[in-house]
Amino acid sequence: MAQMKQKMMYRKAEILNRIQLRQSTIKDWLSCPLMFRFRHVEKLKPAHRGVAAIHGSALHLAIHRLHTLGLKGDVRMLYRDALTEVMLQESDIHIAWKKSQEEDMLGMEEHACEILTGYAGLEVNRNCNLLYSEVQFKVNIGGHELKGTIDQVRQHSCGEVDLVDLKSGMQRPKAIALHRDWQLSLYAYALKYGMLLINGSWVRVRLSVDRAVIYHLRAHERYKRKSKYGLIGEEKGRPFIICQKPVWDHQRFKQDLLNIIKMMTKDWPFPNPTSCGFCAYQTACQDRTFLHASPQITRVKSDLAELEMLGANRKERIC
Numbered sequence: 001m002a003q004m005k006q007k008m009m010y011r012k013a014e015i016l017n018r019i020q021l022r023q024s025t026i027k028d029w030l031s032c033p034l035m036f037r038f039r040h041v042e043k044l045k046p047a048h049r050g051v052a053a054i055h056g057s058a059l060h061l062a063i064h065r066l067h068t069l070g071l072k073g074d075v076r077m078l079y080r081d082a083l084t085e086v087m088l089q090e091s092d093i094h095i096a097w098k099k100s101q102e103e104d105m106l107g108m109e110e111h112a113c114e115i116l117t118g119y120a121g122l123e124v125n126r127n128c129n130l131l132y133s134e135v136q137f138k139v140n141i142g143g144h145e146l147k148g149t150i151d152q153v154r155q156h157s158c159g160e161v162d163l164v165d166l167k168s169g170m171q172r173p174k175a176i177a178l179h180r181d182w183q184l185s186l187y188a189y190a191l192k193y194g195m196l197l198i199n200g201s202w203v204r205v206r207l208s209v210d211r212a213v214i215y216h217l218r219a220h221e222r223y224k225r226k227s228k229y230g231l232i233g234e235e236k237g238r239p240f241i242i243c244q245k246p247v248w249d250h251q252r253f254k255q256d257l258l259n260i261i262k263m264m265t266k267d268w269p270f271p272n273p274t275s276c277g278f279c280a281y282q283t284a285c286q287d288r289t290f291l292h293a294s295p296q297i298t299r300v301k302s303d304l305a306e307l308e309m310l311g312a313n314r315k316e317r318i319c
């Protein structure tokens with residue numbers, strides 16, 4: 001047993017070698033350190049891909065392409081193409097459809113049309129000067145190279161720069177959380193000190209961000225029935241959640257991020273059950289429970305065997 005445990009431990013250097021320091025990797029660790037270990041350290045293939053994640057990625061891609069068409073494209077076709085492309089990525093992992101593939105895809109398409117029509121119709125989106133969209137970045141922080149993708153960077157006519165993060169989740173993010181949002185701070189840090197991949201070349205843009213903005217795409221959903229919140233056909237709200245305060249305390253962010261990396265590279269995985277609902281590593285998690293159980297495992301096994309025998313005996317008696 002001791003030998004098995006020894007084999008399952010990873011040193012800091014090994015973990016750093018095995019993982020890619022991307023925003024998504026850190027997000028996974030923050031969601032559930034055990035899921036992070038399965039996915040990024042042990043490199044286990046997820047059991048499935050979630051419909052919500054696929055829909056979110058397709059919406060991001062469709063919005064990116066909508067901007068290249070001056071927000072005038074056929075939103076249904078744009079979404080269909082984007083969805084097909086996203087589904088083809090990691091096509092060896094099955095998609096956990098909720099109803100059936102046909103029904104789910106139809107529902108996603110209708111939802112996307114509502115969102116994209118609302119997005120294209122909003123004046124501020126049509127008039128914005130989009131500096132970057134879905135742009136890849138890399139930045140060195142404390143000797144670690146971090147990579148990721150920034151959804152949008154917009155510049156206003158007054159010269160102020162907005163960092164925009166598109167969110168397609170059900171829950172509307174809270175403005176208060178933006179001040180401490182490490183992901184937005186990472187993007188701002190990368191724009192200031194890192195490099196962006198522009199037309200195939202890494203470019204240092206040294207851009208200072210004035211505001212962090214969450215764009216809640218579901219604000220473009222329309223009420224299907226009359227309620228105290230709005231009338232039938234009305235949009236559900238304003239999509240922008242803005243952090244006006246100059247939050248870019250880069251030093252504080254840097255320290256916070258280095259602390260996260262220190263924790264991530266300790267081989268101390270533990271479960272966070274609040275993330276189980278959308279986890280694709282349920283089986284690995286269940287198996288691990290048996291694998292890491294103390295020497296009591298033998299007793300548990302014998303108890304189970306005994307229960308089975310009792311079951312068998314009962315069956316025999318019924319027969």
Ligand code: SF4
Nearest residue numbers: 032035271276279285
């Ligand atoms: S099932 Fe829950 S606890 Fe287990 S790895 Fe997934 S999120 Fe973590």
